[in-house]
Amino acid sequence: MATGRTHRPATRSRGIPEATVARLPLYLRALTALSERSVPTVSSEELAAAAGVNSAKLRKDFSYLGSYGTRGVGYDVEYLVYQISRELGLTQDWPVVIVGIGNLGAALAGYGGFASRGFRVAALIDADPAMTGRPVAGIPVQHSDDLEKIISEDGVSIGVIATPAGVAQQVCDRLVAAGVTSILNFAPTVLSVPDGVDVRKVDLSIELQILAFHEQRKAGEEAEAEAEAAAGVVAASAPGVGAAATPGRKGTDRKGPDGDVPAVMPA
Numbered sequence: 001m002a003t004g005r006t007h008r009p010a011t012r013s014r015g016i017p018e019a020t021v022a023r024l025p026l027y028l029r030a031l032t033a034l035s036e037r038s039v040p041t042v043s044s045e046e047l048a049a050a051a052g053v054n055s056a057k058l059r060k061d062f063s064y065l066g067s068y069g070t071r072g073v074g075y076d077v078e079y080l081v082y083q084i085s086r087e088l089g090l091t092q093d094w095p096v097v098i099v100g101i102g103n104l105g106a107a108l109a110g111y112g113g114f115a116s117r118g119f120r121v122a123a124l125i126d127a128d129p130a131m132t133g134r135p136v137a138g139i140p141v142q143h144s145d146d147l148e149k150i151i152s153e154d155g156v157s158i159g160v161i162a163t164p165a166g167v168a169q170q171v172c173d174r175l176v177a178a179g180v181t182s183i184l185n186f187a188p189t190v191l192s193v194p195d196g197v198d199v200r201k202v203d204l205s206i207e208l209q210i211l212a213f214h215e216q217r218k219a220g221e222e223a224e225a226e227a228e229a230a231a232g233v234v235a236a237s238a239p240g241v242g243a244a245a246t247p248g249r250k251g252t253d254r255k256g257p258d259g260d261v262p263a264v265m266p267a
Ligand SMILES: NC(=O)c1ccc[n+]([C@@H]2O[C@H](COP(=O)([O-])OP(=O)(O)OC[C@H]3O[C@@H](n4cnc5c(N)ncnc54)[C@H](O)[C@@H]3O)[C@@H](O)[C@H]2O)c1
Pocket: 099, 100, 101, 102, 103, 104, 105, 125, 126, 127, 128, 144, 162, 163, 164, 165, 167, 171, 185, 186, 187, 188, 202, 203, 204, 205
C-alpha cells in the first residue's frame, strides 16, 4: 500500500488554485451523497446548490480538473467522484497519528469518517503513562516516548494534534523532525513549521465567534428596520416596496457574493 511520505499532493504542482482545492471536498461530499442514491448525472446548478457554491465558480473549478460535463446531460457523478478523489490524493491510504488522546483525541479516534475517506488511524499517542496500552476506539494508546519510532515504522505523513496548547509546538516539532509533513492542529495556538510542512487549524470557537458576529449584525438590522418603521419611513414608501424591501436586502447581505462561507479557517 502506498503511504503518504513520498507523495506530495499533485494539486498544487498542477496549478490548481488553493481556493479550488478547498472547495473540492465540498463537491466530493455532495457527489458522494448523489452516488449513494445512485444518481447517474448532475447539472452544475444542482451540484453547486448541494455543495453551497456558486455554479459559475463550480464550472471554473472543474475546468482545472479537465472536467467540462456534457451539455444537456451534466456531469457523470461516478467519474467526478473518482476525479476529485484522485486530485485530493484520496485514492491512496493515508496513515494518520493522533497525538493527545483526551476528550477530543478519543472522539477523533472513534470518528468513522476518517477511514471511509481513506485516512487510516495508524496510531494513538499520549504522554500519560496511565493511558499506555489502553484501547481507545479499538486501538491501544502508545506512549509519546515512542513517537519517532511509530512515525517512521508506519510511514506516517499526517499528524493530528489534540494536546493542550502549551505543548502543541513541542509535539509539532517532534512530528516534523520524525517526517510528518502535514499537521491538523486542534490546539488553540499558532504553530511554526518549516517550509514544506502544511498546517491546517480547526477551531470551533472561532466558528462560533463568526456566527456570533452574524447574529449581532442580524439583530442590528432588525432594530434598524424597526426604527425605520417607527419613524414612518416604510409607510411613506410606495406600496409593496418598503416593507418587502428590508427582508430582501437582509437576505442578500448575509453571505458573500458567492454565497459560500468557509467552515474551517486556514492555519
Ligand atoms: N479546535 C477545536 O475546536 C477544539 C475543541 C475542543 C478542544 N480543543 C483543544 O484540543 C486540545 C485537547 O482538548 P481535550 O479536551 O481533549 O483535552 P484533554 O485534557 O482531555 O486531553 C489532552 C491529552 O493530551 C495529552 N498530552 C498532554 N501533553 C502531551 C504531550 N506532550 N504529548 C502527547 N500527549 C500529551 C494528555 O495526557 C491528555 O490525554 C486542547 O488544546 C483544547 O483546547 C480544540
